[in-house]
Amino acid sequence: MYFPRHKEEPGKELLETPLEKVSIGVNTVLLVxxxxxxxxxxxxxxxxMGCDVFAVASPLKAIEVASDPSSAIDLLLTDVVMPEMNGKELANRIKALRPETKCLFMSGYTADIIAHKGVLEEGLNCINKPFTTQKLAIKIQELIGS
Structure with a gap:
């Protein structure tokens, strides 16, 4: 194994640059x-990031939230592999209820493995876990901008 030498003075702490509050173009997120x-x-x-969040632990609960006409949902952020149904099936059901809702998939698996298993097609918006707040904000901004 090769570990590069650290050129900072001993005792100095390295901190990640804090994320500045930034508008990501999304008001309400359905997180699954x-x-x-x-x-x-x-x-x-x-x-x-300033979002209102409906955080649910199951696809069936997500469909229940999305079925409520009084709840606004700008973005569906969903895991790909879950019990009950996969993220792609969930996204299709949410899109049937709310066609304007953008969708971002997240997974601990690499995109090529997910595509190979037939869960997601290549080219769909996906972020790999683990991710930082900054990476998530950038990915959402890219999605909203497209």
């Missing part, structure tokens, strides 16, 4: 993640 810890972390990330 079956892992409770990740659900809470990603919800907090989105709230730091």
């Amino acid at each position: 993640e079956d892992e409770p810890l990740l659900l809470n972390i990603i919800r907090e990330m989105l709230e730091e």
Whole structure:
């Protein structure tokens, strides 16, 4: 293994540049993640970006939220592999209810493995876990801008 030498003075701490509050062009996000810890972390990330978040742990609950005409949803942020149904099936059901809703998939698997298994086609918007708040904000801005 090769570890590069650190050129900073000893004792100086290296900190990630804090994310400045930035408008990502999304008001309300429907977040679907079956892992409770990740659900809470990603919800907090989105709230730091100024989003209102419906955070749910199952695809069926997500469909229930999306079926409520009083709830506005700008973006569906969903895990790809979940119990009950996969993220692509969920996105199709949400799009049937709300065709204007943008969709961003997230997964711990690489995009080529997901495409190979037939869960997602190549070219769909996907972010790999783990990700930082900054990377998520950039990915959402790219999606909204397209």
